Amino acid sequence: DGGITQSPKYLFRKEGQNVTLSCEQNLNHDAMYWYRQDPGQGLRLIYYSQIVNDFQKGDIAEGYSVSREKKESFPLTVTSAQKNPTAFYLCASSTRLATNEKLFFGSGTQLSVL
Amino acid sequence: DAKTTQPPSMDCAEGRAANLPCNHSTISGNEYVYWYRQIHSQGPQYIIHGLKNNETNEMASLIITEDRKSSTLILPHATLRDTAVYYCIVRVAGSGGYQKVTFGTGTKLQVIP
Numbered sequence: 031d032g033g034i035t036q037s038p039k040y041l042f043r044k045e046g047q048n049v050t051l052s053c054e055q056n057l058n059h060d061a062m063y064w065y066r067q068d069p070g071q072g073l074r075l076i077y078y079s080q081i082v083n084d085f086q087k088g089d090i091a092e093g094y095s096v097s098r099e100k101k102e103s104f105p106l107t108v109t110s111a112q113k114n115p116t117a118f119y120l121c122a123s124s125t126r127l128a129t130n131e132k133l134f135f136g137s138g139t140q141l142s143v144l
Numbered sequence: 145d146a147k148t149t150q151p152p153s154m155d156c157a158e159g160r161a162a163n164l165p166c167n168h169s170t171i172s173g174n175e176y177v178y179w180y181r182q183i184h185s186q187g188p189q190y191i192i193h194g195l196k197n198n199e200t201n202e203m204a205s206l207i208i209t210e211d212r213k214s215s216t217l218i219l220p221h222a223t224l225r226d227t228a229v230y231y232c233i234v235r236v237a238g239s240g241g242y243q244k245v246t247f248g249t250g251t252k253l254q255v256i257p
Contacts, residue, residue: 034187063245072231072249073188088244120187124245133180133245135187 033057036121036136042144043108043115051106051139053121062104063122063133066090073120079104108141116143147171148232153252156226162219164251166232169213175235177208179217181228182250188231191217222255229253 034055043049053062061080065073075088079098093112098104104123108115119139124131149167156162168177176195180188192199192206194215199206205218219226231250 065247072229073247075244075246078244086244089246118185122187122245132178132190132193133188135189137187138185140185 034121034123034134034136036119036139039137039139041139041141043141044144046110048107048109049115049141051108051119051121051141053104053106053136055102055104055123055134057123057134058101059123059125059134060101061124061131062098063124064088064094064096064104064106065120065122067118067120067138076106076119115141117141147234147246148248150230150232150248150251152249153254155254155256156219156222158224158255158257159221162217162222162226162253162255164217164219164230164232164253165214166217167214168232168234171212171234173212177206177212177215178233179204179206180231180233180247181226182231183228188247191230222253224255224257227253227255 037052063078064076066076067073074090076094077085077088077096079085082101085096085098095107121136122133124133147170176193178193179191182188192201192204194206194208208215229250229252231247
């Protein structure tokens with residue numbers, strides 16, 4: 031079945047540690063996105079990529095980094111510079127060029143700080 | 145920032161129609177209106193989208209005003225499983241000619257037995 035897979039479902043980070051959240055899609059989509067969601071809040075865009083080897087900062091990119099070496103993969107690293115990393119992280123993908131494209135979401139990763 | 149405005153919460157009796165409004169007064173001529181919903185601790189799910197005309201699918205109907213400055217998502221017969229946060233979004237021009245997709249805080253719909 032086609033879809034987006036995020037792993038792990040739950041992740042714990044120690045102070046000063048970098049952690050990487052995985053996002054893989056087999057939908058042959060060009061565009062991929064990372065969102066952060068805090069309790070009771072909407073989704074905020076961290077980074078997005080519309081083509082391999084290129085990505086753009088979203089609204090809250092500080093303390094995060096991404097790479098897009100392969101079309102199907104868009105990992106997100108939460109660095110030690112992100113002082114408040116506890117949140118629900120969602121990855122999404124879509125076709126790139128069509129303006130009537132739908133977003134497909136993964137099931138999310140809950141990151142907590144120990 | 146999101147270009148849409150939605151009420152933070154709404155209640156609807158089970159079996160009745162749920163009408164969720166959204167304002168998007170700065171929408172451009174080629175921007176689609178999309179609706180997604182998110183059940184607690186899951187990824188958002190696509191519901192429907194439209195440009196100018198009203199749209200209907202197996203999940204919902206979308207009514208867009210003639211001036212396209214607002215829209216309404218209609219769930220014709222709400223069930224308890226429709227309890228979720230509903231997001232109305234339009235695309236925002238990002239840097240480098242890209243389009244980024246931003247979400248607001250949505251409307252929390254509570255379906256009451």
